[in-house]
Amino acid sequence: MTCKGQLIIRPFVEGRDEIAWVSITNEYLSHFLGPDYIPRSQEDMEWLKKSPWYNPDGMFVAELEGEPIGAISVDVDERAGRRHGTISIELRLRYVGTEYERQMLLFSLENLRLRGIPYARTWVRDNMVERIKLLEAEGFKKVRSFSMMKMRLSEFKHEIGECRHIWFRPIEPTRNSDIGLLTFLLNEAFKGQFGFRPTTVEENKAWLSQPSKELYGVFAYWDKTPVGYIVLEVSKKLVEAGRKVGEVSSIGVLRPYRRLGVGTALLLEGLKWLREYGIEEAMLETDDDNPTKAKRLYEKVGFKVAYKEFVYERPVSLH
């Protein structure tokens, strides 16, 4: 496709751009992620606006002759330090692979340069062929690979090495002390991992209270000591649409209690809840180079790789 009109990229305007933003995002992501993608709604957008992750400073709309065709977010997570910014570009499918997509990427890099951020980071799924081509042409390098893994819940088995010493207690999302404990366990478990920075109580409270999702979590106790947790998510919209899938959102075990079967026991407990909820398939995402070899735990329980996602990075200024 030849690009005739001039692309204008301007800041997102609250109260005006939400409908176009949600529509462009849904068009792009549902195409590439398929039935696993949970379409966003205006309600999700309103929830995001009140969440700790909302940062309108980094949101831009790309317009062609007054028509929004791209939703660009250039996010700098101040809590993670100012080493890198994360670029997300979603656009109308008819413009994928065109010069306009490249202009959106160059705009995002320039925005990071102006904000004094040295590195740019972005995510792609393995089937986003045009995007990968563009990133590589613009000097981005693949730095990490993640696997999306799935399993049928009719297939999970017990007696596979799960720890019998521990007991479980459901996480009560409205209880501040539970959110505090979850924050502590999660931050301890993930310390030092790729892309991780300590989460806050406020963020975890928002995570567990998303209106469009059913969330369930448990703590694992070794005698009186909390040693791990698991959190599962079910999208109410996917279930309403007849997709009986649920997600293992996060799992962690404190270092001294690892390799004792606690992770296996937590996973089985979480999958049991999903199955009782009427879910038929579980999915999760894991870093292929997870330093604690989480992928092996998932394989042991029965998960298989369905597809890959990659993280690309480049210095904002190339010399």
Ligand SMILES: CC(C)(COP(=O)(O)OP(=O)(O)OC[C@H]1O[C@@H](n2cnc3c(N)ncnc32)[C@H](O)[C@@H]1OP(=O)(O)O)[C@@H](O)C(=O)NCCC(=O)NCCS
């Ligand atoms: C991943 C994690 C939850 C596993 O918890 P755990 O209690 O150690 O898990 P288990 O003892 O049940 O291990 C189950 C299997 O996983 C594999 N495994 C777990 N840790 C491993 C390691 N360090 N090296 C190799 N294999 C490992 C083994 O196959 C193990 O079975 P085995 O001990 O019978 O060989 C824990 O290491 C953790 O909290 N990691 C940090 C947080 C994290 O990365 N979470 C996952 C994000 S996707």
